Amino acid sequence: MPVIEVTELRKSYGGRPAVDGVSFTVEEGEIFGVLGPNGAGKTTTVECVEGLRVPDAGRVRVTGLDPVADHGQVAQVLGAQLQQSRLQAKITVREALGLYAAFHPRPADWRPLAERLGLTPHLNSRFGKLSGGQQQRLSIALALIGDPRIVVLDELTTGLDPRARRDTWQLIEDIRANGVTVLLVTHFMEEAQRLCDRIAVIDKGRLAALDTPAGLIRRSAGATVISFTPSAPLDEHELNGLPGLVSIEHQGGRVTLSGTDETVNAVITLLARTRVTAHQLRVTDATLDDAFLDLTGQTDSTPERDTTPEPAATEEVQA
Structure with a gap:
């Protein structure tokens, strides 16, 4: 029980x-x-x-x-x-x-x-x-x-x-x-x-x-994140067609992809086929923070405080 x-x-x-x-x-x-x-x-x-x-x-x-x-x-x-x-x-x-x-x-x-x-x-x-x-x-x-x-x-x-x-x-x-x-x-x-x-x-x-x-x-939309700076531009159509891809972001010449293990394998294959070098390649798993954000649509950074009319329960001892 x-x-x-x-x-x-x-x-x-x-x-x-x-x-x-x-x-x-x-x-x-x-x-x-x-x-x-x-x-x-x-x-x-x-x-x-x-x-x-x-x-x-x-x-x-x-x-x-x-x-x-x-x-x-x-x-x-x-x-x-x-x-x-x-x-x-x-x-x-x-x-x-x-x-x-x-x-x-x-x-x-x-x-x-x-x-x-x-x-x-x-x-x-x-x-x-x-x-x-x-x-x-x-x-x-x-x-x-x-x-x-x-x-x-x-x-x-x-x-x-x-x-x-x-x-x-x-x-x-x-x-x-x-x-x-x-x-x-x-x-x-x-x-x-x-x-x-x-x-x-x-x-x-x-x-x-x-x-x-x-x-x-594992439920997180992008359970695996791969980021790198390509030595030459990659075809955007090919990137968007990667299997398991959830999102793609370009920032300062760096490419960040969220997806699955299948996405990682496909990216490596694409880089090899196009002979593009991936500088500062990073592959990381999603965290509980990522899963929490997917489930609730927000991050939680401060302790919960009830805002209801009933006062929060407390412990109090009188000496």
């Missing part, structure tokens, strides 16, 4: 649908990604999974339980790092870790977790004095401290520097290796491509695609 089941999920605010019939399942032990443009409904979807929002229609189950009706039981198996989280400003990192550990019957040892996330030097620092990246690391630690069977991470590495981001990616891979299922909401394509086993792309509240990262990339 999947550990998370979302079936025809619907949620509207002020008559405007934020999530409109989204369905997917998450299998035990996988890292499942949720991608989408800002305002696509990603955060609303996962907050319904966490039991922080009540769906208007559809069905959500976490280990077979209703996250709203059985919230107490779900909270014992699911940890969450919210997109927007805050603690009382005067609570220290040590106090927050100890407090959250007390919420669980069998918590993880927070000390190695704090060390792994670079929080040990800041154990006596108050939350209000932490940088945005340090607050984010603490939020991740609090999501993992209950030793959850499932963890939901919303914009996992926002605010982290490149080294801290890669260290956090390794941490997520390690906890998955220990059997934890991860539901990851992200706008970093590199993060999704490295970590996720499967990805649901949500656009305008609907499921646009569901596949592995490699599968999504």
Whole structure:
């Protein structure tokens, strides 16, 4: 049985649908990604999974339980790092870790977790004095401290520097290796491509695609890109007739073609037949960024923020 089941999920605010019939399942032990443009409904979807929002229609189950009706039981198996989280400003990192550990019957040892996330030097620092990246690391630690069977991470590495981001990616891979299922909401394509086993792309509240990262990339209109500067002009008619060609661009004497492996082979054959030399020849595969652009018609460069009348769910602890 999947550990998370979302079936025809619907949620509207002020008559405007934020999530409109989204369905997917998450299998035990996988890292499942949720991608989408800002305002696509990603955060609303996962907050319904966490039991922080009540769906208007559809069905959500976490280990077979209703996250709203059985919230107490779900909270014992699911940890969450919210997109927007805050603690009382005067609570220290040590106090927050100890407090959250007390919420669980069998918590993880927070000390190695704090060390792994670079929080040990800041154990006596108050939350209000932490940088945005340090607050984010603490939020991740609090999501993992209950030793959850499932963890939901919303914009996992926002605010982290490149080294801290890669260290956090390794941490997520390690906890998955220990059997934890991860539901990851992200706008970093590199993060999704490295970590996720499967990805649901949500656009305008609907499921646009569901596949592995490699599968999504294969769907990209131009899965392979070949660029070069020809030593002599090539016949435009022959270029446009190349098999598998999706697009062609000329810029500053350089030719860039998007297509398939068949296109690459045909270009090489054309160059050999016409005895044209391809200077600075480059052949690259499409990326998840390319696939995302094809599916949604835009790139996603900033974290999603709900613009609905209902305030975003947050964590807050009063010391």
